[in-house]
Amino acid sequence: MKTTKTLLGAAALALMAAVPAQAQVLFWSTQAAPVEETQKMREDVLAGFEGGVDFQPQEVGPFITRLEAEISAGSGNIGVVGALHGDLSTYADAWVDLSDVDLSGVAVSEAFLELGKLGTDEQKYLPWMQANYVMAANKQALEYLPEGADINALTYDQLVDWAQAMAEDTGSPKFGFPAGPQGLKHRFFQGFLIPSFAGSTVTKFASDEAAAGWEVFKELWQYTNPASTNYAFMQEPLLSGDVWVAFDHIARLADAFNQRPDDFVAFPAPAGPMGRGFMPVLAGVAVPASAPDVEAAKALVQYMLQPDTQVATLLATNFYPVTDAPLPAELPASARALGPAITAMTTSADALPALLPVGLGDMGGQFNQVYTDTFERIVLGNQPIADVLAQQADTLRSVMEQANAPCWLPDAPSEGPCPVD
Amino acid sequence: MSNPTVDVPRTVSAGGAGRFLIWASIVLLCAWVLVPIYLLMVNALSSPAQVSGFPKSGLPGFDFASLQFFAGFAGVAKALWNSILVAVLTMALSIGIGAPAGYALSRFDFPGKEVFRMLVVMTRAFPLPLLALPLAVMFIRTGLDDTALGLALVHTVLAIPFAVLITFSLFSGIPLELEEAAWTLGCNRWQAFQRVVLPLVLPGIAASAVFAFTISWNEVFAAAVLTIENRTLPAFLIQNLNVSPLHLKFAGGAAMVIPALIFIFAVRKYLFAMWGIANR
């Protein structure tokens, strides 16, 4: 009896709670998740969209779970998905073709549009915003810079010497690296370290040149703050002074520059024997076939690419436009400091751009894990470099074969899956 | 904390030394519980510079900007209401479904008892984030998706092991003879339960209801997946704290803790003040 009563009461309460669904477009995103960015996205970026947007940034777990549930149920609430290139390529089959979205009046980067096709002839996603990784330093660190080193043309060897000088003089390691669970360490290995030493991300993964790169990184690690294995966003240890020199995603350094613009400098990532490897970050917007209102969702996608929206997005998230949208004269301190560092890196004489992985599909996570595991085993676990590289190369090979993904830059194009020597 | 010096312990054997020992342990244990909470509040009430500064003074800066940031989030009030609604539904469902099962487990021997017990334990032992996907598909198909009831049903899965096992242990602590005595005095099984057993186990039932409430209150994952318009407070507010600046992490953490503290304070009477009945 009690149970029935309870259940009846429960049902009544649930009815009371059911609010009529609004016609807003649900924007399901992995990006702009830090609460301040979320707030700015809602208030400054999306408020101007007619019909309204419900912007919901998610952690990766709920993001994937809800998305997969809607895809497999064939219906749902999500109108637009905003995520990184890698996440979007996992669900290539679920997206509707966006080639009919009217982009007149905006010039979108051709290279990015091509990436958005995900190797098909449909426009699976449209580019949304881009970013990069750079280095940042506390100005106190500059006096320890090795003699003759140019901060805008640093090499990995000089970085090691620099970190060593700081560690020895201050008594505590001052280099920092986002190696925590939420940190973006795998991108550093894929796009910066290994290409700079081996001129390749995949094919020469286990080469002697790549091993030399790991050797150098291991040396650098001696002068790296060991709390790095907890770091997600380097802006925090930079602000607290636990770290003086750091590598990270620009959006994860921005707060340091905005809070204390005069205390920090930004500069390009270092170069190795093969050049200055770097890898961009590209976020895109896609529309799942299960969207409740595909037309409204496409209208939101179009809105995201308008010049004003692109600039507002930069101010909200520190991600740069993917179009030719003119930037305003008055930019926040973070953009003023980080923008020139990116330009210096991408236009340097020894620039060695690494592209985002293409064609990995749902193997993207396992691809990343190969690099993370290699780091954990070599650097944290102190296992012999040659053995680890040989074993992880086997895993990498099977990932590439299962995904049947051909090589991408800086690796030379391949017939069939990208080989791992 | 009330003023401990005026409280008089009841221990019979305790002389001055025993009394001192007991109060020393109480003070120590209270400090153990309260100091981390205090530190959370200090950081929640400090400016960003104070939160990342070193050394810290251990005193709050009385800077309310971080807390205000959350208060200014559009829809906080509605999310708070949804959270309370889901938690209350979870409480009612888990006790309504779990308590009869707990009673049956404690009072009867029957084939299948062990199977049922294992089923209950498995519910607790299997990671919910993996179950969320098939549940979400089921909910989208049946229309339970994005309702307070739907989420409460999932939270009840989490809370039922508590409800069943705790009520089981309570009923097991009550002599069977007590009920049998009531039967011989003319009560039927239900009346005997109502008049003899229920008053004794109410505090424990209240305890498992509180567990159900707090489990639901703090659950983030299923809430983030299964609610869209009707977000609960954790799904709405704190699921992205991990990637937010330090000062907002603390403010968000504190914003979640305070309502829970108020709730426990409000129900503490039911939780603990029933010794008068329970001490036969």
Place this chain on the structure above:
Amino acid sequence: MPARFLPYLMLLPATIFLLVFFVYPFIQIAILAVTQDGGFSLQPITTMATHWKFNAALGWTVLLAAVVVPLQLVMALSMATIVTKLKTGRSTILYIFSIPLGLSDLAAGIVWLAIFEQSGFLNSMLAGLGVIEQPILFLGYQNIWVIFLAVVLAELWRATAIVMVILVSGMGLIPKEYYEAGEVFGANGWQRFWRITLPLLRPSLQSALILRTLAAFEVFAVVTALGGTTLPVLMGETFNWQFAMQDRNVASAYALVILGISIAATLFFLRALRVPKGATI
């Protein structure tokens, strides 16, 4: 109604509920652990068992539970005993003791990180006392045992209240007369605790230990907050395979390991603390 149907009737709502909302999705997931591309395969289990982190994750998870749960039992018993001895101020003290009930593991992780991190409260205090010149790095990846200790402290702080509240309500059911009789026969406080409280508390002890141990095997958020990936645990690996690597089959295999050790622990407590059908006078 015949009495032998009564227990089944009382179990019916719970059984139906669990069949729909647990067993049905559970079977869909559990099958994944023994399938690959649609057919039966032990590949997910092999992949899991041969992964270089598996042994560490299993070992640390079991070790954490083996350290945390007994300590919590002792603490909770002391707290509950102290509380039942009080006459005044009891509900205030109990309230304070049960505060951590309302805290999520996420919040607990944040708080204890604020204490142990390099520019955290512990270092501030040590510096203030003049004990140290430079802040100490407690949670570095080389100090795995310090991280372990920090996790143990955080877990003790966060989850002891659950055990305590269960024990307090169980102690409330022990008739006073037993203690009075004990006193008449000259039993001291310690003897009364061992001979009366503990045996009569067996049902509550059993439930508290089962619930607490199961939760301990699922420890995750606090470990991640304090130790990053340095201290691998089963639940963390499950998350990693499910969401970062998106291999749901291996994730499901991990979940079954958690389930397996949980069932083993439950069977152990059920045997070790066998509860009779209702207490006897």
